[in-house]
Structures are given as C-alpha cells and as structure tokens.
Amino acid sequence: MEYKDTLLMPKTEFPMRGNLPNREPEIQAKWEEMNIYEKVQKHTEGRPLFILHDGPPYANGDIHMGHALNKVLKDFIVRYKSMSGFCSPYVPGWDTHGLPIEQALTNKGVKRKEMTVAEFRKLCEEYAYEQINNQREQFKRLGVRGDWENPYITLKPEYESQQIKVFGEMAKKGYIYKGKKPVYWSPSSESALAEAEIEYQDKRSASIYVGFPVQDGKGVLDQDVEIVIWTTTPWTIPANLGISVHPDLTYVVVEADERKFLFAEELLETVTNEIGWETAKTVKKVAGKELEGVLAKHPLYDRTSLVMLGEHVTTDAGTGCVHTAPGHGEDDFHVGQKYGLEVLCPVDDKGVMTAEAEGFEGLFYDQANKPITEKLEEARALLKLSFITHSYPHDWRTKKPVIYRATAQWFASIKDFRSELLKAVEETKWVPAWGETRLFNMVRDRGDWCISRQRAWGVPIPVFYAENGEEIITDETIDHVSNLFREQGSNIWFEKEAKELLPEGFSHPGSPNGKFTKETDIMDVWFDSGSSHQAVLVERDDLQRPADLYLEGSDQYRGWFNSSLSTAVAVTGKAPYKGVLSHGFALDGEGRKMSKSIGNVVVPAKVMNQLGADILRLWVASVDYQSDVRVSDAILKQVAEVYRKIRNTFRFLLGNLSDFNPETDAVPFEQLREVDQFMLVKLNKLIKYVRNAYDNYEFAGVYHAVNNFCTLDLSAFYLDFAKDVLYIESADNSERRAIQTVLHESLLALVKLTAPILSHTADEVWAFIPSAKEDSVQLTEMPEAKDFSNAKALENKWNSFMKLRDDVLKALEEARNQKVIGKSLTAKVSLYVNDSTKELLDSISENLSQLFIVSGFEVAGSYDQAPDNAIKLENSAIVVTKAEGETCERCWVVTPEVGKVEEHPTLCERCATVVKENY
Secondary structure, three states: OOHHHHOOOOOOOOOOOOOHHHHHHHHHHHHHHHOHHHHHHHHOOOOOEOOEEOOOOEOOOOOOHHHHHHHHHHHHHHHHHHOOOOEOOOOOEEEOOOHHHHHHHHHOOOOHHHOOHHHHHHHHHHHHHHHHHHHHHHHHHOOOOOOOOOOEEOOOHHHHHHHHHHHHHHHHOOOEEEEEEEEEEEOOOOEEEOHHHEEEEEEEEEEEEEEEEEEEOOOOOOOOEEEEEEEOOHHHHHHOOEEEEOOOOEEEEEEEOOEEEEEEHHHHHHHHHHHOOOOOEEEEEEEHHHHOOOEEEOOOOOOEEEEEEOOOOOOOOOOOEEEEOOOOOHHHHHHHHHOOOOOOOOEOOOOEEOOOOOOOOOOEOOOOHHHHHHHHHHOOOEEEEEEEEEEEEEEOOOOOEOEEEEEEEEEEOHHHHHHHHHHHHHOOEEEOOHHHHHHHHHHHHOOOEEOEEOOOOOOEOOOEEOOOOOEEOOHHHHHHHHHHHHHHOOOHHHHOOHHHHOOOOOOOOOOOOOOOEEOOOEEOHHHHHHOHHHHHHHOOOOOOOOEEEEEEEHHHHOOHHHHHHHHHHHHHOOOOEEEEEEEOOEEOOOOOEOOOOOOOOOOHHHHHHHOOHHHHHHHHHHOOOOOOEEOOHHHHHHHHHHHHHHHHHHHHHHHOOOOOOHHHHOOOHHHOOHHHHHHHHHHHHHHHHHHHHHHOOOHHHHHHHHHHHHHHHHHHHHHHHHHHHHOOOOOOOHHHHHHHHHHHHHHHHHHHHHOOOOHHHHHHHHOOOOOOOOOOHHHOOOOOOOOOOOHHHHHHHHHHHHHHHHHHHHHHHHHHHOOOOOOHHHEEEEEEEOHHHHHHHHOOOOOHHHHHOOOEEEEEEEHHHOOOOOEEOOOEEEEEEEOOOEEOOOOOOEEOOOOOOOOOOOOOHHHHHHHHHHO
C-alpha cells in the first residue's frame, strides 16, 4: 500500500497561478453574457439608494494611472454598497466639449476655416465618440462595473437640453449677466478661460521700475516729483490709466540721482537697493489718502494717470504705488470703475497690440516688452530693468502663458449667492476634512464666473439679441431652445438663423422689424459637467439628487466640485452632493510627476497585460489615496506578491473543503475546540474591522487587515498546524470537521470581503465553492459580524498562548541554526514556566505538540528550575532536543509508537488506526 494515497490531501481545480491577463477577459465575457450590472440592480431593487455620481473624464486619449485610480476607487465603493444593504447604480459619464478635441482635429489636418461651424462640430462629435469607445473598453478592462451601455455624455441632446434649463434658471434668478471686465485670456486658444483652466508655471519676465512725472500735484506734490511704479508686464504700460496707493500707508519723497521720487516709506531700503541709488534723502512725507486725485503724466503718451486709493495695494513687493490698467487686471478694473476710468484694452484676441497701443501696433504682447522699455528709457522714465523668474498663470491645455484682458463676456454672478454656497459647503461631509476649508476659501475669495468661450465645439449660450441690442433670455425662449436641443441637438443653433430658432410668432419691442441675432459664444466646459446634477441625477429614473458622494482628484476642488456646487446652489439652493471624497495624483516610484520625456509613465493597459487588473486594483487598495500615491514596477511587484499569498490562501481553503458539506458536516460553535472558536472570533473581528474600513473609505485598512489575516492568523498559525488533522485523520473525524467548519466560514467571509477589490479573483473563487448557490459573489451580501459571549476571554487566553508560541518558534529556529534539529517535527520541546503560564497550558485541552508542530512536548518544571542550556525568553525558558523514536512514514511525527501495530510497522498508532478503518 502507498501510504501517501491514504492522506486526504487538498483537492481543487482552482489554479495556483492567477494568469490574470488571460483569465480576467474570460471572466469579464461571462459578466457580459449574464448582464451582471442588470442582475445586481435587480437583486438590490427596493433597497435605499446610494448614489456615487461619476465625474466625467475628458474624452481624449488612452486612460492614465490617475483615471485608473479614480475609477477603481469608485468601483470599490459601489460594489461594497451593493453588497451591504443598498441599491447602488453606477452611471459612468464623459465630458466631450472644448478645445482639446478641436486641437486634436487640427493636428490631424482638419482645416476648420474651410468648413461651416456645423460641419466642424460634426467632426468633433465623431471624434469624441471614438475616444469614448476607446476609454470605455479600458475602464471595463479594469473590472469596473457600471451601466456602460447607457452612460451620460455631455454632447447628447438630452444632456444639452437640461444644461440649457440650468442656464435659464440661473438667468431667471438674475445670476447671469454680460459685462466687459478683465478675465484670464489665452492668446494661444483665442478664448477666455475659467480659473479651473489655469495652471502655474515658472516664467522669465522683465522687471521694471518706471517714473511717472507729476502734472498736477493738487497742492500735495511738487511738479518735479516722479511717482515710481514697478511691473513685470511692460506690455501693459500703454494701457495705464492710473496709479493706486493705499490710504493708510505713509509715502516719502526722496532725492536721488538729482531727481525726486515718491513711493511707500516702508519700501525705502528695498527700492533704493533695487534701483541702485547710492543715496536717497527723504525730503517729505505724505499720507496715502492725501494723494487721492493727484495727476501724473503718462511716460509715453500725452495723457494723465490718476492717483487713486485702493485697499489692494500692499508692501510685499514693488513700490506701494501700483501701476493700474483697468483692462488688464481684476483689482485695476474695480478701482478704475470706482473712479470712472474707461476699460482700455489695446490687445486683440490673438494677443497682438492694437492701434490703441500707439507705436507698438501689430506686435505680439510679449514681443512688445522690449520696444516699450526702450521707449521708456528714451523718455528717461525707465529707472531700472532686470529680469526675474516667477510663477505665472498658463493655459492648462496649450501650456502657454495667459494674460488678463478685458472683453465682453457672460458671467455667473457668484457674489449674489455666495452666502448660500458657503452654507452648502459647511453642510457637506468632506473626506479628507481639509477639503471643506479648501473649497470654502475658494468660494469665499472667487470673483464672478466667466462662463463664455469663443470657440466652436460646445453648448451655445442660448441668448438672442433684438435690433436695438437688447439681450433676450425669457422662460419662453429658454424652453423652446431646450426642447429644440433635445429633439435635434445643439448643432441646430449653428445651422439655422436666429428667427428660425425662436418660438413661432415671437415678437419683441426692441425688434420693430422682426429681426433678431443670436449669441455666437459657447459655454465654459465646466458649466457642461457642472450641470450633470440636473442632466443626469434628475434626468434618469434610477438616480437621485443630491448624490450621496462625488469622488474625484484633488484638482477638482477648483473644477467639478466647484462648478457643480455653483450651478446646483444657484438652481436648487442646495449642494448636489451630501459628501465629497478626493484623492491625490499618481506619481512614479520616486515621487515625481509622470512624464513621457522622463520616461517614467506607468500605463494601466501595460500593467493589466503583464500582471492583470486585480493587481492594479489591489495596488489602489494598498495606498493612502487621499495623498499623492506612488506606482512603479517594483511597487506593483510587491503588490503581486501579496496577491499571490491571498490567492494561495483561497486555494488552500478550497482544497481542504472538497469533501465538506456545510449542511451536514458543519460543527456548531459551542461544540468546536477552543482554538477553532478562537479563529472564528478572530475572523469576526476581521469582518467588523473591514466593514468599518469600507464604510469610512479606508481601503488600505482592508488591504492590510486581509493580508495579515491570511498570512499571520491563517497561514502562519491555524492552517499550519491544521494540516496534521486535515490530511492525516479520517474524513469525518470530529476535529477535522471542526477545522473545516472554520475554513468554510473563513473562505466565504474572505471572498465576500475582498470582492469589491479583487473583483475578478473573488468571482473566480466563488465558482469553485460547492456550497455557493448564487451565480456570482456580486449577488451576495457582506458577512455580518457575530457576537460570541466568550469572545473576550477566548482572545485573552489564546493571545497569551500565541506569545508563548512565538517564544517556542524562536527557540526552534535557534536549535535549527545550531543543527540540533532539522524540521520542527524532529524536535521535542521542554518548557520551564512561571505559574501563570503553567495555568494557561493546563487549561488547554488541545494537543500542544500539534499546536507547536513538534513531535514531543512537556512542561518540565518551573522557570527558576531551567537548566543552563535553556533559551530564556519573556514567558518561558525552553530546551529543544531531538525527539525520541522513529519517524512515522505517513504523518512524519517522530514517536516511540512507530511499529507497534504489526500490519503497519512503519506507522504510528494513530496512522495505523486510520488506515485500518478506512483502507
């Protein structure tokens, strides 16, 4: 007889190797075939809703690690909620309008100027859908479950229709207006930009100090005094109409280089050093408020610059006398309005100086810096020219510098409902908590929102103009345009004349001849995505507003979180979300931004092709995603190792349950041995902890807890000693069935607890569990933590035993290193213990040799009786010797009992009995 054939070795067809790159697509095909999304919705029908509203990624290019991080985090939450008492539909979305698509078509050789706006827009739409289809497949490959066949897309007619309603509702409340004021303007995009479309990069700029001679000192300043300003934008000097001073600062007139100059007293030393005067003698002091109304002469043109009082003036840099060009700065604009200055802006859409900048017409603004400084020098007005590198706003798409430029634009008046916005921020739950402060400060400090763009690819601003120039935005026109867009899409705006777009028979007192024109600007794309609470949460029957959660990258405090809040509060008075969760950016292994030029980009598709989506998902669970996260081949390798341990645990559990029927073989908790009860207590602590971690979006907690349970509690302890029972004893041995009961409960709990993270592997394991009734683990519920009356006492007792066991393992390791023993089953352990440890060991009815995985064990005496050769540790003194007897051929235990049963001379009594009874 081959005794190895009598062992009950693990049996399972669940493969040891994950082979995820090949197996995951097969699992996804099965999901597709069974329509898993619909099945889950059906299964959870009637439960309370939990809505995670998807912030739409932009439809352009392959997905990157930031996309993967974002979508996988969302999937964790939706899957968990669907398994814990909620109905949690997930509707993915795409943002599709705006410059990047226009740019992509231009790069492909599309000649926009040679076609109509409507024709160009049609090409933009086709391109957007190509990108959506590409990204959709990549998101699905990540294992993200959602209504992929019915996503929301910002270019769809029903979406645009609702967006028009949001605009109309805001206009009705008086929040929408047209005005000429400075906005961020991108010459490279030829369009206004919102704050969310600005990023800061270093730029080298000219730094100039300029003297403005006093023309009328109003009895405060003499005419031989020059007011000194400082600027890093010499090209704005032709637009100068004034100088701002702070009313509460003290200003000094100094004599230097045989001239007299005025600037803030506080900056006397700085200005003297910067300009390079050897001496600067103060001849007069004057309060800032006394300077109001003084007229200086513009250094280049025959006009004056008015001295005005402004609270925005600081002494952080410059001279305390601020060069003021109302057409090129927000503060300049406001102070200019107060003093009745015109809004002069001598720069066109392309950033080229106009005829109003006399002498510099036709120059690109940045190229005008040099000739302007040269003219200032000719006029003896240039006191100092140097160059500085400073942080400067750039267009986030073209990466080129932007300027402040006054143009006629459409605005949403944030100031009119700012207090409601701030209240809505305070009523929202923010994770991390600092998100509240961040958005609160942004809303508190932001100006009105410029919502118009001078582009072709976007949702038109639905405004008509009468013959007398009056703007027409009424309930009637808004409803009509909204319905037109729903039926025919927004392209109709560019295909038809204004008259055809108005309700039939429409008349207006400002158009006696019945003629009308229409607005040609489109809406800021942030208005598009910011309207999704109306166009998606309200439009769809399976969703609701407010959403329970918005989850995006931390850059969306200035983007989608902000624009959604603005439109929702304007229309409903409330935030569109109950909670907001934000994550950081994906960086390389050294914490650097990913860049093609550096060559440090980690591509999700490549990771999935090499390692599998579940490794990428497990990486997402492993990181502290609320900060910036690192990813590299080395990091993913470590994660793959953790995955391997978890997978091996699943395989071991499955293999040792092949002959276990929970309905007939499960042992009630009360009849289990203490060590088995202890493991179920540990398992239920894990369930409680993991569910709490999921509830609080702490996925790294789930990752570490599951990993520790698999490697420490199961593999390193329970499964290690359990093999001696599982493989050696008869199939229906009571201790074996008790262990199998624990393994079965552990398997079911672990598969369900990891299902939101390891979506493919969990479903793969589920298919191999004989007792599993449902088609997919996704159609089950999260395990509920049980309360055991003796849990505390069990934990205290067995945690003490585990400390003692650690001591024994250390002693065995030392004996192995000294060649006293080989494997631990060749050892006998003699323990010398104190009274409390002896009491602990006496109270354990389990086989202690089995628990320590040795062949011989004894309590040989008290701690103070330990011989000199004992290894003295915290809880005991330990002597390790070679076990006496022969090695049993079947169980490998060394015992004098081998050979006592005549028919089986190479077996111990236990093995001989099992073999005799069963074979």
